[in-house]
Amino acid sequence: MGFADQVPYLLVDVELAEQPGLRLIGRLLDGPETVVHIDDPVCIGFEDLAGGVAIPAFTLATEPPCDDHERMSPATDGPVR
Amino acid sequence: MTGRLAAGGQVAIAGFAHSDVRRHFDRSLGATTVDVTRAAIADAGLTPAAIDGFVTSALFPTAGTHAVRDGISTVTANWLAERVGAAPGYVASFQGIGQLTGAVALAFNAIAAGAAKYVVLHRALHNPVGGYHDNSLAAAAGPQQWTAPQGYGGPLSMIALPYNEYLQRYGAEPETMAAVAVEARKNGAKIPWSYWFDRPLRTEDYLAAPMVSDPVRRLDCDIPVDGVAAFVFTSAERARDLPNRPVYVAGYAGSGANPPRLQTHWPLDDIMAGGADTVRRLWEATGVGPEDVDLPQLYDGFSPFVYFWLEALGLCPVGEAHRFVRDGGIDSDDPAGLPVLSGGGALGNGRMHGIPQMLECYLQLAGRAGVRQRAAGIAVACHSSPHYGGAVAYTSEPL
Numbered sequence: 001m002g003f004a005d006q007v008p009y010l011l012v013d014v015e016l017a018e019q020p021g022l023r024l025i026g027r028l029l030d031g032p033e034t035v036v037h038i039d040d041p042v043c044i045g046f047e048d049l050a051g052g053v054a055i056p057a058f059t060l061a062t063e064p065p066c067d068d069h070e071r072m073s074p075a076t077d078g079p080v081r
Numbered sequence: 082m083t084g085r086l087a088a089g090g091q092v093a094i095a096g097f098a099h100s101d102v103r104r105h106f107d108r109s110l111g112a113t114t115v116d117v118t119r120a121a122i123a124d125a126g127l128t129p130a131a132i133d134g135f136v137t138s139a140l141f142p143t144a145g146t147h148a149v150r151d152g153i154s155t156v157t158a159n160w161l162a163e164r165v166g167a168a169p170g171y172v173a174s175f176q177g178i179g180q181l182t183g184a185v186a187l188a189f190n191a192i193a194a195g196a197a198k199y200v201v202l203h204r205a206l207h208n209p210v211g212g213y214h215d216n217s218l219a220a221a222a223g224p225q226q227w228t229a230p231q232g233y234g235g236p237l238s239m240i241a242l243p244y245n246e247y248l249q250r251y252g253a254e255p256e257t258m259a260a261v262a263v264e265a266r267k268n269g270a271k272i273p274w275s276y277w278f279d280r281p282l283r284t285e286d287y288l289a290a291p292m293v294s295d296p297v298r299r300l301d302c303d304i305p306v307d308g309v310a311a312f313v314f315t316s317a318e319r320a321r322d323l324p325n326r327p328v329y330v331a332g333y334a335g336s337g338a339n340p341p342r343l344q345t346h347w348p349l350d351d352i353m354a355g356g357a358d359t360v361r362r363l364w365e366a367t368g369v370g371p372e373d374v375d376l377p378q379l380y381d382g383f384s385p386f387v388y389f390w391l392e393a394l395g396l397c398p399v400g401e402a403h404r405f406v407r408d409g410g411i412d413s414d415d416p417a418g419l420p421v422l423s424g425g426g427a428l429g430n431g432r433m434h435g436i437p438q439m440l441e442c443y444l445q446l447a448g449r450a451g452v453r454q455r456a457a458g459i460a461v462a463c464h465s466s467p468h469y470g471g472a473v474a475y476t477s478e479p480l
Contacts, residue, residue: 003232
């Protein structure tokens with residue numbers, strides 16, 4: 001795995017709002033210098049990689065809540081753990 | 082629960098041998114393992130023909146794409162059993178969670194059951210040429226699709242997340258961890274076979290080392306090495322007729338079930354909940370408690386494990402390990418301190434995967450620690466994480 005050209009990057013461990021206890025690791029796309037705290041809410045998005053592959057990634061939640069057309073209630077996708 | 086281990090105190094360690102710990106041996110790992118094993122058998126006052134059991138945990142703990150070759154990058158119990166001139170009837174390798182402590186359990190069980198009389202337990206660790214965790218992965222499938230593309234690769238990320246949780250949850254200062262590395266290296270510097278012999282560490286050197294996976298610094302990680310250790314186990318009764326003072330196995334506990342996660346995803350709550358379960362069963366199996374243990378040898382393959390084990394074993398309250406360490410609580414030169422790294426641990430010896438903890442328990446309880454000898458009667462050797470490892474309790478007299 002070659003990630004040397006991407007360092008530094010910021011990984012977060014996110015508990016899904018929909019299923020407490022289920023935790024997902026991904027990059028925080030706000031940038032490596034972002035200060036994050038336990039319980040900060042985040043929204044899920046996707047990061048496009050080469051070859052038509054997209055992987056889950058996160059951004060810190062801001063007002064208004066996450067833009068997610070499939071969600072019924074306006075809420076964040078989960079907090080940083 | 083099963084309660085007190087019926088055969089506790091009926092199995093003992095009768096001898097040992099240890100190779101020098103080096104970045105790279107100038108001969109094969111297997112050849113060194115044969116020599117060390119023969120030395121351990123002789124140390125126990127025996128000949129190879131008397132050995133009828135061989136156990137190990139043969140894991141080569143790399144996340145990289147190195148080939149695993151028996152006798153070269155690992156040494157299995159079968160490989161060794163065929164090469165030391167013994168006639169083994171019991172050969173087994175532990176592949177579960179808690180590698181070294183699981184192998185001790187195999188030796189204990191075989192002897193307690195009468196399946197073998199004299200069992201060699203060995204551990205052979207190898208540092209491959211090239212980066213230890215170098216990985217040529219170009220595509221990720223299965224569980225790795227949730228970690229590899231994100232750049233969450235290997236044990237560094239695995240420990241960085243729960244350590245960061247610990248720092249945030251309890252308001253701990255990252256700089257406090259220097260005391261763990263300095264304590265391990267102070268003691269490792271006194272051990273002639275250690276990679277770090279005569280090379281203690283200063284706090285400023287710890288803090289100046291590169292951050293490798295924030296908040297994990299380079300010197301929070303044990304250094305990969307070539308190294309071999311071997312112990313001879315037998316019944317307590319037979320051990321009393323052999324040259325060395327026996328060290329008795331009071332009991333053991335391996336980690337149990339954890340929440341379903343990716344194998345390298347270790348939330349702090351998992352570590353502590355699983356650790357509490359491991360430790361509760363250790364006390365139940367042995368009939369001892371944290372206040373009885375005068376030599377708790379904590380696993381430190383990554384330094385945050387020392388905090389986790391201190392709290393899991395009940396040696397300090399949960400959330401307080403960082404203050405305990407900051408205030409000198411693990412200074413083995415202070416009569417009021419707990420000697421949790423007196424054997425140098427992995428940070429003070431090299432990546433020997435639980436051997437330094439086990440060896441220190443043996444040497445101190447057998448009265449064979451030389452100038453490092455201290456008074457101790459009940460010792461615990463920990464391995465890996467409290468929720469993904471194990472612990473063995475040893476005593477100088479059968480309980």
